[in-house]
Amino acid sequence: MELSKRVLSMQHSPIRRFNVFAFEAEKKGKRVYHLNIGQPDVETPPCFMEAIRNFDKKVIAYSESGGETVLQDAIINYFKGYDMDFERKNILITNGGSEALNMIFVSLLNPGDEVLIAEPFYTNYHTFVTQSAGKVVPLTTKAEEGYDFAKSDLIEAAITPKTKAICCISPGNPTGRVLSLEDMKLIGDIAKKHDLWIIADEVYREFAYDNRDATSFGMFPEYADRVVIVDSVSKRFSACGARVGCVVSKNQELMDAIMKLAQGRLCCPTLDQIGAAALYNLDKSYYDEVKAEYEGRRDVVYEELMKIPGVVCQKPGGAFYMTAKLPVESVEDFLIFLLKEFDDKGETVMFAPAEGFYGTPGLGKDEMRIAYVLNKEDMRRGVELIRLGLERYNAR
Ligand SMILES: Cc1ncc(COP(=O)(O)O)c(C=O)c1O
Structure with a gap:
């Protein structure tokens, strides 16, 4: 029995692929900041x-x-x-x-x-x-x-x-x-x-x-x-x-x-x-409130990212994602390190490697996508963990 060539040529979502490592880390008692998926924490309007x-x-x-x-x-x-x-x-x-x-x-x-x-x-x-x-x-x-x-x-x-x-x-x-x-x-x-x-x-x-x-x-x-x-x-x-x-x-x-x-x-x-x-049917003022919240989060993430030597990123104008180049050869390898080997005070972080967002093979290996879907304080800590993780990863 065979599956279709079409389905075999597809890939699993790079956004969810690393969840197994995150579950393992969480099982061991680590807190993982999930910056990998576009699932906002903002309350759904009642x-x-x-x-x-x-x-x-x-x-x-x-x-x-x-x-x-x-x-x-x-x-x-x-x-x-x-x-x-x-x-x-x-x-x-x-x-x-x-x-x-x-x-x-x-x-x-x-x-x-x-x-x-x-x-x-x-x-x-x-x-x-x-x-x-x-x-x-x-x-x-x-x-x-x-x-x-x-x-x-x-x-x-x-x-x-x-x-x-x-x-x-x-x-x-x-x-x-x-x-x-x-x-x-x-x-x-x-x-x-x-x-x-x-x-x-x-x-x-x-x-x-x-x-x-x-x-x-x-x-x-x-x-x-x-x-x-x-x-x-x-x-x-x-x-x-x-x-x-x-x-x-x-x-x-x-x-x-x-x-x-x-x-x-x-x-x-x-x-x-x-x-x-x-x-x-909600009033347009709803959008202003939510937009202000995300804009504030974007600013926090950008500010924290700019503290990391070697990061390449321009401040994005919208949505709730930021893609940035990191000073590593393989962001995927770095992410696995973060989830399996690293913690700071029992905490670590997860993002989506950007390679899967490219159509051209080989591109995006040194890029990550962050979804700024958590509150400002958690976003700040999440990016700080990326910075601390990078220091340890590149010092090995
Ligand atoms: C650009 C873009 N289009 C479409 C979707 C699909 O979203 P949904 O099916 O939840 O409307 C997403 C979800 O992340 C997205 O980022």
Whole structure:
């Protein structure tokens, strides 16, 4: 018996792969600061639970395959807040942004079709694109340049007759890079010139710091027929376990295609959609509060990282991740050392090695991704442990 070549070519998540070492360390009584996964500690707004408590139907029935209308309407209302006009037919509710991405790639790609993505990128894109028999073509960016990918020479050089789409994750995971409206225009014009789809993963939309405004590819009417936006409640509302996201597009042909996949999996969980509708109806002041919290954490992490000799990192503009180069040959080896051999007063730290976020083999071996999802004090201690660990690791 054999498994498919497609699934065999996929990798396990580099974000979760080292959990076994962390569990071992914890079993031995060490405290491990988990800076490896984008699971925020910010409280989910109570309106989510309230809406579910107030659900008064006697049966939890299937909802519409495209989603509960109450949620679609809340999302329409949310986008109106940014002067973007969508209708119900433009919004299809999914099981998180993850299912949205899966459905988009299945709908757009033929075997061998190429998708441009700036690397390092959110590692599950490997899985999503491979599952659809497509190929990720990485646009390599550098720590020294703040992981900038809005460059016409970089993008144009990667386009081939097989290129089908360009993915823009902004604010970015794992780099925190935020596209400005000018950057989006540059990318949009290239996509138009080469007739490419624009897959806009905007699940961190509001987490744009230093007085940056939230931006979206949905703000450009001239690209409306080629833009497909991925959205989610996971990060914005700290509701990762709700598994509610959506596909947003004015390209009706694409939306009709995705509807076939949505009908195949029947529907998303009804109650989570009811709770999510309450989240999307929250006042905009909610975003300001959460954003201020993450911005403060980013500053702490950056300040602490800059105390480490040999670290290369530019202050990221958004999301809640920071990717940095460390003065070691193999960040993976250093992480295993931290979890197996190191502690300071019974404490150690865990992050995600960045190699798995690259599409180009061999890149990212000396880079790590930190998720600043813990409170400031814990983040400060976590980065201090990286510094102390490095001193001990490099002194061996
Ligand atoms: C860039 C990006 N897109 C999509 C997702 C998927 O999130 P979810 O399926 O929880 O909406 C994540 C999760 O970490 C992410 O970082």
